[in-house]
Amino acid sequence: MRVELDEPKCVAAGQCVMASPEVFDQRDDDGVAILLEEHPDESLLDGVREAVAICPAAALRLVEQ
Incomplete structure (x- = not known):
């Protein structure tokens, strides 16, 4: 699994x-x-899954590889 962060968001x-x-x-x-x-x-x-789910800006993503 890989975590992605969209900083501008x-x-x-x-x-x-x-x-x-x-x-x-x-x-x-x-x-x-x-x-x-x-x-x-x-x-x-x-x-991490919790962080992705509660991010108010939807700036996080968990990518399955």
């Missing part, structure tokens, strides 16, 4: 960081999301 809500802090962080200057782990471990996928 991000509204800096931080929901992804709360759902999966091992995979997402936020920039200090503007709060836009940062992808820490493009290919997260299987054990982190539940949190």
Whole structure:
């Protein structure tokens, strides 16, 4: 699985960081999301799926390879 972040869509809500802090962080200057782990471990996928589902800007995507 691969996580995709569309930075221009991000509204800096931080929901992804709360759902999966091992995979997402936020920039200090503007709060836009940062992808820490493009290919997260299987054990982190539940949190990533939650982050994708609750992102208010639909800026996240989980791609099955």
